[in-house]
Amino acid sequence: MTNELLPTTVVGSYVQPEWLVDRNNLKGRLPPRIRAHEIWRVDPEFLESAQNDATLLAIHDMERAGIDIVTDGEVRRESYSNRVATALGGVDTKNPGTAIDRTGHPNPVPRISGPIRRKRPIEVDDVKFLRAATDRKVKITLPGPFTMTQQAQNDFYDSDEAAAMDYAAAVNEEIHALFTAGADVVQLDEPYMQARPDIAKQYAIKAINRALEGVEGETAVHICFGYAHVVHERPEGYSFLQELEECSADQISIETAQSNLDLKILNELPSKKIILGVLDLSTEEIETPDTIADRIRRAFNYVSADRIIVAPDCGMKYMRRDVAFGKLKAMCDGATIVRREL
Helix, strand or coil, X not given: CCCCCCCEECCCCCCCCCCCXXXXXHHCCCCCCCCCHHXXXXXXXXXXXXXXXXXXXXXXXXXXXXXXXXXXXXXXXXXXXXXXXXXXXXXXXXXXXXXXXXXXXXXXXXXXXXXXXXXXXXXXXXXXXXXXXXXXXXXXXXXXXXXXXXXCXXXXXXXXXXHHHHHHHHHHHHHHHHHXXXXXXXXXXXXXXXXXXXXXXXXXXXXXXXXXXXXXXXEEEECCCCCCCCCCCCCCCCCCCHHHHHCCCCEEEEECCCCCCCHHHHHHCCCCEEEEECCCCCCCCCCCHHHHHHHHHHHHHCCCHHHEEEECCCCCCCCCHHHHHHHHHHHHHHHHHHHHHC
């Protein structure tokens, strides 16, 4: 049964087992934007079965920790974005382009060579598998249209905005199918709105609203400062956040623990539920439930408790599994402390 007050969730990714992926390869590179088959340790013949087993492990860990709204841990993905970005029509996957990552380094990326279109279901089977594996509420994530545009080389459209709007239309079709497949929440990951705020202010909200057009289920947008494993310096505040009040998503996912964010910015999002990041993923130290409870209480000066969903700051794929589980358990226990006070 889902806790209705201060429900807990994860941002998206959980730890992939050592027997499934080469974690040294994964951690020694920028997050892949094109396909990175070399990450997988399992032969292609058995890969899907292995990914299913690892997904069940991730779901089980979340349930044991006490998570109310679970994901599939993004276990089948090489990164949060490339599974969707390389499955769309109009992308030349054999001849990738190059784009500058948010760390300032060049990274191979999908090259847009034609009109972006959704050719087939991409994550629908993932939702069906997740829905069959748990009786808890389920969330699925996919990269948003602005971030996918920033992670591509545009060799077709007259402007990046035009590309983003076609990405948005393709994402919109997928979102409708994900809710039909059984998702309770669908989340768009849009970290590049924070990485490139000046460009985002031109058309990111327009693209997100197109991606969510006609969608009736509960939707979220995640914006962050990047994986702590990859991006080490954290600004004290968001460069793009209050603009999200104008988007049609129901929930906005932010990180507060790693950056010790000044939560008064939440006054700028009065109509949104807040997925409140309270786990610092830059350290392997497992927080105490009391520490988590304090981080949750900080938000009450700006957001009522019935608008808060408790979560880690970002995805957990780069962590050790024992540490990730310990942090999730502490997070759920901390939420329980505050819930009892209320």
